[in-house]
Amino acid sequence: MTEMTVETSLLERFEAARAASIVLATSTGQQRRSALLAVADAIEARSGDVVDANALDLANGREIGLSTALLDRLALSLERVGSLSASVREIASLPDPLGQTVRGSRLGNGLKIDQVRVPFGVVGAIYEARPNVTVDVACLALASGNAGILRGGSAAERSNAVLVQIIRSAAESVGLPADAVQTIDDFGRDGATALMQARGYVDVLVPRGSASLIETVVSSSTVPVIETGSGVVHIVLDESAREDWAVDIVHNAKVQRPSVCNAVETLLVHAAAAERLLPPVLDRLAASGVTVHGDDATRAIWPAAVPADEDEWATEHLSLDIGVRVVDSIDDAVAHIRRFSTGHTESILTEDVATAERFLAEVDSAVVMVNASTRFTDGGEFGFGAEVGISTQKLHARGPMGLAELTCTKWIVRGSGQSRA
Template sequence: MSDLLTKATAAKEARTALASSTTDEKNDALERIAVQLAVDETSILEANSLDLEEGQRQGMSESLQDRLRLTSDRLKEMSSALRELKQLADPIGEEMTTWKRPNGLSIQQVRVPIGVIGMVYEARPNVTIDASSLCLKTGNAVLLRGSSTAIHSNRALVKSIQTALKASALPEGAVQLLEDTSRETAAKMFKLNSHLDVLIPRGSAALIQAVLEQSTVPVLETGAGNCHVFIDSSAQKDMAIAIAVNAKTQRPSVCNAAETLLVHKDWSANYLKALLDDLTANGVEIRGDASIVSFYEEAIPAEEDDWATEYNDLIVTVKMVSDVQEAIAHINTYGTTHSEAIVSETTEHVTSFFQEVDAAALYHNASTRFTDGFEFGFGAEIGISTQKLHARGPMGLLALTSSKYLIEGTGQIKG
């Protein structure tokens, strides 16, 4: 039997035991994983160093290295997230609604696990912990398929998870890592309807598109992040600059970082230079429209492709707009329906922005960097959905559940 079928079968077999596990048993397993990460810190970081060294030899960009890199602090953050997840309510078994029919049938809808989740992701070893912990808390088994660039890190992390599960009441097979990272095996995984209930891709636009095009297993689509900050005419100078710079520079390699700034022409007349100077001082390359290039000598002309690009780097496109409607039109043309922000003191403009911009998360006077499961209080996230069916935005516990109907009768038959 192939590695894929072996691991997928083990996950499928673990599904039944997981579905009947108690909240205390699941929380105990999460605590054991948090402890095990600390115990195994040295071996995990050594494995991660192997991936980083190989990435550097292959010319991996600094932004991708940042996504790949594990540190002692990042491992501690993972353990903290596991413990926060423990404190959240267990959604499984929740009564969603109940009613009684005229014929006497009592119908109850309850929340249940989806079953077996297939997780497909790139050079983000933190996803190994996020996906595993969320799946365990919701009684789902998970088959992880990371990329070759993080294989040593993922092996070490899954080894820690499975060591912790051995000492818990949950089945060790609940978390599986597909170590064959070839495209051929991935293509087979995408069609493994007999074992997987859903696929969740998390990574580049190319990865997500490949899964959508090739998969016969239902896909929970996550999206790339071409995010915008619109600075309205009434925006407070210091607030607008702080939000724009934070959204671009706080961690430019992630999907909720801003890639384009839209600046109202009236605000620009007084404050644009201060904004661009601050971005430049933070090492950001400015690519602007004709108005920006003629105003700011350090800016270079933006090409058409720039407006649709997720840089994941210290590069930003800047466009001057005449009103909120022009900003909305630009975002709906080039955005990826991820996260968009407006900085404004004009209620009517904020209302229009919230009603007309198509995105999973919309911000007023705040950075786009908060679109995150941890920041939303979900403990962690398995991805950020930009689709509109089942789940949208940061996907926490509820996104990994389905429902079933329980019907109680007293002997009713249909005539």
């Protein structure tokens, strides 16, 4: 295939997405809901095909030496396919985000101005080895009246192809254009490059995956990007933290699913509570196979910790490893977070309401918590049905991105002959 052929046919896909987006923008909520229910039905009816295709991707992944964490993200068991269709049904049950008036007023000159919610148009996603993202992004896009162009990566190519085909057929079955959802996995790297340069065709691009993938998209894309994901996530144990909550929440945040971005990576403990809290918290982690990377003060209290090296505080392990540091005050904890956090999620465990409110006000991350596990930063948990990703930037969307985050607004102005004085 010559490069020119690649470019021409990619352009045709982008144009098809734009054309589909025009139809979607004036579709009814009822139509889009029907399409989603058809997707859920078809995923269930064809779950065997999905798992078979995924088995081929997994075999190939093991052959090319994908990491355990990546293979875990890639795998679609029958149970995971079931939870995919359940999340599509949940998206279908949410209120239609389109047409809603965000703000409105009547000006002194009689003009009526209303800011109303409309779809972006065409949403692009670049991700790696996660076929569940294919369904989540495609269905959130469809539900919010956007066309989607997906580049899911070669590792999940077979799984993605089956899932995209299911979604396209379902859209068509209710009279919406099949091109509402397209994959460009078949174009390999050229497809990703073209998608990042498709300004004018694609309205927003969401990268999801490793830090290096996100960095590449942020620095190479001329399409507006929403940065997602990387999570150097902190839990702070205040002087007043309850021991039972500290043990349970830190364990849950580290161990329940260590490979994902909302897992905790650094534990900061108030010096006045370190002797009380570190032994039970770290014993419980160690019992689950977690390696503790401690600073000197931590190791003095809990000698089994390995010494934290100088990169520890900036490291997103995504594994059963955690950095632990003793801090002298909440000021110190906030300063540490300001320096090392990636702005994803931070939680403080405290019984003191003034400390809690101060932490909530001063920590500038997408999600700031009191007395809860960081694992709750998730579109599904927040009631969004699914998520396009978790935005760690501040522009447009911050935190889990659901339907509302896939819309923009336009201003509608109704006059009766007004000119500007």
